[in-house]
Amino acid sequence: MGSVRKASAWLGLVEDGDERYYDDEYAEGAETGDAWVTDPRVRVASESAQEVGRRIATVSPSSFRDARGIGELFRDGVPVIVNLTSMEPTDAKRVVDFAAGLTFGLRGSIDRVATRVFLLSPADTQVVSGEAAGRPAQDGFFNQN
Structure with missing residues (x-):
């Protein structure tokens, strides 16, 4: 199937003749747990x-x-x-x-x-910082030094 036809099928504009193409992709993601x-x-x-x-x-x-x-x-x-x-x-x-x-x-x-x-x-x-380890704290934000 050509790339234009694949895009049209993905958008739902034409009937998809190759269902296996999409089913395999979704099945792989579901098995591996990839987000x-x-x-x-x-x-x-x-x-x-x-x-x-x-x-x-x-x-x-x-x-x-x-x-x-x-x-x-x-x-x-x-x-x-x-x-x-x-x-x-x-x-x-x-x-x-x-x-x-x-x-x-x-x-x-x-x-x-x-x-x-x-x-x-x-x-x-709660944020635990490293100042207790002897590192001095720096005051101010990005533009306030």
């Missing part, structure tokens, strides 16, 4: 961790438009690691401001993990 990933910038821990309630999402936004995904994950109670290293400084500042408002509104916390990398933690999550 569908729709956005390569968002990674969530495995399904078994989700059942227990221990999930952490990692988001590497490319623009401020990706902030909505961060908000949706955080609103669902998932701690989010936001990596802003690939963003322009002005957009990164906007995302940090959005994340700070998001954590304030939902009574969570925001912590700097590394330069331009932040951890957004929901209210019911």
